[in-house]
Amino acid sequence: xxxxxxxxxxxxxxxxxxxxxxxxxxxxxxxxxxxxxxxxxxxxxxxxxxxxxxxxxxxxxxxxxxxxxxxxxxxxxxxxxxxxxxxxxxxxxxxxxxxxxxxxxxxxxxxxxxxxxxxxxxxxxxxxxxxxxxxxxxxxxxxxxxxxxxxxxxxxxxxxxxxxxxxxxxxxxxxxxxxxxxxxxxxxxxxxxxxxxxxxxxxxxxxxxxxxxxxxxxxxxxxxxxxxxxxxxxxxxxxxxxxxxxxxxxxxxxxxxxxxxxxxxxxxxxxxxxxxxxxxxxxxxxxxxxxxxxxxxxxxxxxxxxxxxxxxxxxxxxxxxxxxxxxxxxxxxxxxxxxxxxxxxxxxxxxxxxx
Amino acid sequence: xxxxxxxxxxxxxxxxxxxxxxxxxxxxxxxxxxxxxxxxxxxxxxxxxxxxxxxxxxxxxxxxxxxxxxxxxxxxxxxxxxxxxxxxxxxxxxxxxxxxxxxxxxxxxxxxxxxxxxxxxxxxxxxxxxxxxxxxxxxxxxxxxxxxxxxxxxxxxxx
Numbered sequence: 144x145x146x147x148x149x150x151x152x153x154x155x156x157x158x159x160x161x162x163x164x165x166x167x168x169x170x171x172x173x174x175x176x177x178x179x180x181x182x183x184x185x186x187x188x189x190x191x192x193x194x195x196x197x198x199x200x201x202x203x204x205x206x207x208x209x210x211x212x213x214x215x216x217x218x219x220x221x222x223x224x225x226x227x228x229x230x231x232x233x234x235x236x237x238x239x240x241x242x243x244x245x246x247x248x249x250x251x252x253x254x255x256x257x258x259x260x261x262x263x264x265x266x267x268x269x270x271x272x273x274x275x276x277x278x279x280x281x282x283x284x285x286x287x288x289x290x291x292x293x294x295x296x297x298x299x300x301x302x303x304x305x306x307x308x309x310x311x312x313x314x315x316x317x318x319x320x321x322x323x324x325x326x327x328x329x330x331x332x333x334x335x336x337x338x339x340x341x342x343x344x345x346x347x348x349x350x351x352x353x354x355x356x357x358x359x360x361x362x363x364x365x366x367x368x369x370x371x372x373x374x375x376x377x378x379x380x381x382x383x384x385x386x387x388x389x390x391x392x393x394x395x396x397x398x399x400x401x402x403x404x405x406x407x408x409x410x411x412x413x414x415x416x417x418x419x420x421x422x423x424x425x426x427x428x429x430x431x432x433x434x435x436x437x438x439x440x441x442x443x444x445x446x447x448x449x450x451x452x453x454x455x456x457x458x459x460x461x462x463x464x465x466x467x468x469x470x471x472x473x474x475x476x477x478x479x480x481x482x483x484x485x486x487x488x489x490x491x492x493x494x495x496x497x498x
Numbered sequence: 499x500x501x502x503x504x505x506x507x508x509x510x511x512x513x514x515x516x517x518x519x520x521x522x523x524x525x526x527x528x529x530x531x532x533x534x535x536x537x538x539x540x541x542x543x544x545x546x547x548x549x550x551x552x553x554x555x556x557x558x559x560x561x562x563x564x565x566x567x568x569x570x571x572x573x574x575x576x577x578x579x580x581x582x583x584x585x586x587x588x589x590x591x592x593x594x595x596x597x598x599x600x601x602x603x604x605x606x607x608x609x610x611x612x613x614x615x616x617x618x619x620x621x622x623x624x625x626x627x628x629x630x631x632x633x634x635x636x637x638x639x640x641x642x643x644x645x646x647x648x649x650x651x652x653x654x655x656x657x
Binding site: 399426 | 513516551553
């Protein structure tokens with residue numbers, strides 16, 4: 144296939160509004176007795192429904208070719224394609240739509256296909272997500288989906304009578320309600336699914352790391368009171384004491400960072416801005432490799448005097464340009480400073496200053 | 499002229515601050531003139547004496563300051579280095595006292611504090627780097643407080 148990778152389709156500005164938009168795409172489709180497999184709604188954005196490349200894995204998903212009976216045994220059908228997994232579910236809903244093929248009655252049920260696509264790194268969530276979506280859609284739209292189908296068929300009519308126009312209008316309202324429901328489920332899904340997860344699963348930890356990299360809030364995992372929290376998952380090291388996320392801003396600040404190319408080191412000057420001395424602290428420098436946090440440096444500072452500047456010299460790893468500096472209390476792991484260090488950016492600034 | 503020893507009450511031992519740059523530079527220059535410690539002014543930066551944290555290395559520059567005047571009269575660098583067999587060894591380097599304060603016990607107050615710090619860092623022993631062609635009497639003086647020569651370090655300077 145010569146088309147663009149699917150991820151390229153999700154780089155729209157709308158992705159800023161909802162971080163999950165680039166993670167999960169939900170397709171609600173139906174089987175049209177006259178025209179075959181057709182989309183009803185694509186969440187987050189309908190505009191790709193006419194894009195052949197984008198719709199190819201959807202139109203030829205094996206879910207279309209399975210009967211409801213076969214599918215019930217399998218729960219749902221997956222298709223892996225270009226780094227994404229497409230989870231498919233077929234179900235029937237009631238209908239009062241006049242069909243356009245002989246042998247089909249007005250009350251012949253509508254065949255609805257629900258497909259959820261997730262990056263392969265998150266495919267572990269697919270089962271839950273499609274199950275939840277199917278249940279919610281069936282519960283709330285069981286007797287309404289045919290009206291969206293009528294409305295979509297009506298849109299293709301060349302001459303739109305007042306009756307058709309009314310039907311389209313009605314269908315659009317239901318469609319928006321459906322979109323809102325999907326939006327709500329997707330927005331809440333990732334945090335809610337973590338609640339019931341098994342922390343011993345490497346696959347799950349990998350998926351959560353992926354979410355963390357995408358900027359999704361998985362902070363509860365690091366919270367010190369994780370035992371009382373809704374999740375049993377701990378990232379990175381399940382045996383270590385977890386770290387709370389809240390940061391008292393301003394206690395410490397990075398004054399300067401020097402890259403020492405010759406020795407592959409960085410010098411970081413950090414100041415204690417407080418008027419009081421701080422005892423028993425740890426400074427960690429880490430980077431993320433293959434979704435897991437790797438520690439480059441971990442220094443214990445028994446006492447940090449008021450306004451004192453300390454010099455930390457950390458090794459840097461070849462080809463790794465992004466590091467995270469964390470200062471925390473050694474005992475309760477309270478974070479006092481958390482700062483990302485991007486070496487590429489520092490080099491660019493240095494070059495600019497030289498010029 | 500009688501020598502008046504400085505007491506611990508008269509001297510403040512503290513860690514280096516960037517505001518000590520000029521005073522420490524002066525002391526290091528004196529040391530350079532006497533022993534050629536390899537001082538290059540541009541390499542002794544304002545931040546060079548700060549407490550340093552690096553994997554397997556801790557470094558601090560101690561300052562002795564006269565309490566009444568705030569004058570920096572002595573300095574010494576100490577570091578703890580983890581060796582190949584996992585032991586931390588403490589080193590006292592570039593120990594220098596202003597000419598007018600030599601022989602007044604300032605160096606000893608500073609060294610006692612340094613040894614306390616090295617112990618708290620978990621060092622198993624402490625070593626003093628001395629100039630080979632320096633004052634031999636110093637070996638006797640250090641010998642009285644438990645320091646004995648164990649190694650001779652040979653060095654070749656690169657062109």
